[in-house]
Amino acid sequence: MISQLSWKIGGQQGEGVESTDRIFSSSLSRLGYYLYGYRHFSSRIKGGHTNNKIRISTKPIRSISDDLDILVAFDQESIDFNAHELRQGGVIIADAKFDPKVPEHIDARLFPVPITAIAEELGTSLFKNMAASGASWALLGLPLEVFNKAVEEEYGRKGAAIVEKNIEAVRKGAQFILDQAGGPLEEFTLAAPDGRQKLFMIGNEALALGALAAGCRFMSAYPITPASEIMEYLIKYLPKFGGTVIQTEDEIAAVTMAIGANYGGVRSFTASAGPGLSLMMEGIGLAGMTETPIVIVDTQRGGPSTGLPTKQEQSDLNAMIYGTHGEIPKIVIAPSTIEECFYDMIEAFNLAEQFQLPVIVMTDLQLSLGKQSAEMLDYSKIKIDRGYLVKDLPQLAENKMYTRYAFTENGVSPRVFPGEKNGIHHVTGVEHDEEGRPSENAANRKKMMDKRLKKLQYVKVTNPIIADAPHEAADLLIIGMGSIGGTIDEARQRLEKDGISTNHVTVRLIHPFPTEELKPHLEKAKKIVVVENNATAQLASLIKLHLGFGEKMHHILKYDGTPFLPSEIYNECKGVN
Numbered sequence: 001m002i003s004q005l006s007w008k009i010g011g012q013q014g015e016g017v018e019s020t021d022r023i024f025s026s027s028l029s030r031l032g033y034y035l036y037g038y039r040h041f042s043s044r045i046k047g048g049h050t051n052n053k054i055r056i057s058t059k060p061i062r063s064i065s066d067d068l069d070i071l072v073a074f075d076q077e078s079i080d081f082n083a084h085e086l087r088q089g090g091v092i093i094a095d096a097k098f099d100p101k102v103p104e105h106i107d108a109r110l111f112p113v114p115i116t117a118i119a120e121e122l123g124t125s126l127f128k129n130m131a132a133s134g135a136s137w138a139l140l141g142l143p144l145e146v147f148n149k150a151v152e153e154e155y156g157r158k159g160a161a162i163v164e165k166n167i168e169a170v171r172k173g174a175q176f177i178l179d180q181a182g183g184p185l186e187e188f189t190l191a192a193p194d195g196r197q198k199l200f201m202i203g204n205e206a207l208a209l210g211a212l213a214a215g216c217r218f219m220s221a222y223p224i225t226p227a228s229e230i231m232e233y234l235i236k237y238l239p240k241f242g243g244t245v246i247q248t249e250d251e252i253a254a255v256t257m258a259i260g261a262n263y264g265g266v267r268s269f270t271a272s273a274g275p276g277l278s279l280m281m282e283g284i285g286l287a288g289m290t291e292t293p294i295v296i297v298d299t300q301r302g303g304p305s306t307g308l309p310t311k312q313e314q315s316d317l318n319a320m321i322y323g324t325h326g327e328i329p330k331i332v333i334a335p336s337t338i339e340e341c342f343y344d345m346i347e348a349f350n351l352a353e354q355f356q357l358p359v360i361v362m363t364d365l366q367l368s369l370g371k372q373s374a375e376m377l378d379y380s381k382i383k384i385d386r387g388y389l390v391k392d393l394p395q396l397a398e399n400k401m402y403t404r405y406a407f408t409e410n411g412v413s414p415r416v417f418p419g420e421k422n423g424i425h426h427v428t429g430v431e432h433d434e435e436g437r438p439s440e441n442a443a444n445r446k447k448m449m450d451k452r453l454k455k456l457q458y459v460k461v462t463n464p465i466i467a468d469a470p471h472e473a474a475d476l477l478i479i480g481m482g483s484i485g486g487t488i489d490e491a492r493q494r495l496e497k498d499g500i501s502t503n504h505v506t507v508r509l510i511h512p513f514p515t516e517e518l519k520p521h522l523e524k525a526k527k528i529v530v531v532e533n534n535a536t537a538q539l540a541s542l543i544k545l546h547l548g549f550g551e552k553m554h555h556i557l558k559y560d561g562t563p564f565l566p567s568e569i570y571n572e573c574k575g576v577n
């Protein structure tokens with residue numbers, strides 16, 4: 001028996017690849033396996049090669065695998081494009097319709113299955129995804145009852161007849177390959193999972209659930225890859241809790257509408273990707289100047305401009321920190337796991353209201369869209385802090401307004417919701433005095449700027465870094481952010497076997513930068529390696545800006561639109577050492 005296995009399905013976009021993967025992986029999750037998925041898809045609705053890769057394990061995993069055990073191919077392009085990943089003795093399950101051929105240099109066992117023919121016998125080629133799934137499932141020797149249950153849940157809304165035909169397609173695909181192979185393949189028999197209950201979701205769903213748990217009741221957003229699932233999730237669930245989602249005409253409207261809702265006292269946010277973040281910059285500046293709390297999620301993708309809408313990148317760091325004109329305080333936090341996506345959203349809403357400023361939650365495409373197993377969430381950890389809110393205000397003197405922007409020791413002024421008796425004040429995007437009245441007075445300007453920026457001195461974030469540092473003076477300190485953490489850990493296991501000692505730090509607070517927390521790890525490292533999905537080493541530049549250590553720092557950069565593989569980080573680190 002084996003403890004883990006990698007499976008991939010490929011075909012043309014719109015051909016059922018996504019639904020095949022969804023049912024196959026959710027069935028494995030039901031059995032209790034840990035999963036980690038990666039979607040390679042085209043930036044169009046239909047056509048263009050797409051593939052979904054799932055890593056299955058009896059133990060927790062947070063990375064895609066270097067190699068591949070089973071490839072399911074709906075066309076020859078899927079074989080040509082992906083067969084190089086197959087390990088020696090791997091398996092290709094291919095639709096017999098296109099007369100599949102294995103490239104000469106690939107050592108793999110081919111199983112041509114009449115996937116399309118089975119589907120057409122049942123009335124439509126749409127059933128071929130289930131025939132392919134059945135063949136895969138049968139080779140692993142897994143119980144069909146579990147898979148059929150997932151099929152019922154997926155297609156139940158379409159009626160019993162459709163469910164029955166899908167299940168029949170599963171059965172026929174399974175039976176054909178079992179007859180061809182002589183039974184399940186022993187070398188692909190998975191050991192039993194640990195039986196622990198797990199979640200199986202994408203980061204966007206965890207972000208949306210976190211917003212809901214944080215008390216958010218309004219989201220305004222414009223659809224954009226890879227952020228749209230956040231809005232889609234909340235469209236379904238937010239109304240059940242008295243909330244509303246509005247699809248706006250653009251990202252400018254989305255951010256300003258969310259600012260207005262927050263000003264009105266409703267926890268609100270928006271979510272987008274790099275191009276949308278660019279359009280939001282003036283609005284983010286408005287939130288900073290008016291000291292209105294707002295949460296913005298940026299799910300990074302390949303840029304610039306339209307760039308690579310469906311591909312991995314981590315290149316928005318500088319934009320998030322410096323993108324607004326002028327200078328305002330803001331907080332940028334970067335979750336690195338599904339669980340952190342949930343808890344960090346709650347903390348983001350608290351921070352936004354505690355310090356009355358914009359908070360940007362930074363993810364990347366792999367974390368946002370890669371479906372993976374996660375530990376059960378602990379709702380007892382949820383704490384709501386709405387910050388310095390005031391009520392029962394004294395009567396104002398004649399011709400006076402409430403000092404909404406009063407100078408305070410930590411820069412955070414008392415906040416009132418609209419309609420609060422004796423709380424009337426002026427709000428404007430131009431510089432203003434304590435009552436919010438426009439002011440160009442030089443002394444007031446300096447004092448107001450100092451007041452706003454002072455807030456960052458008091459920011460405290462849960463786990464600004466996460467350090468796994470078993471060595472006092474490691475050969476390599478490897479630093480990353482976002483979805484890269486699990487891949488780094490897997491590469492480290494190989495490095496340690498080679499006698500190269502490693503420590504690992506995940507940076508979770510991007511701004512204000514966690515200088516004091518990171519410094520001791522940098523000081524004791526012999527060499528520092530910063531791993532990031534961009535071309536200009538933005539995270540490494542931040543480290544050098546705040547702490548130095550450039551003389552012992554090395555970069556591992558990848559910006560071709562694909563996530564890091566463990567072997568890539570391993571090989572690069574070997575070269576550094």
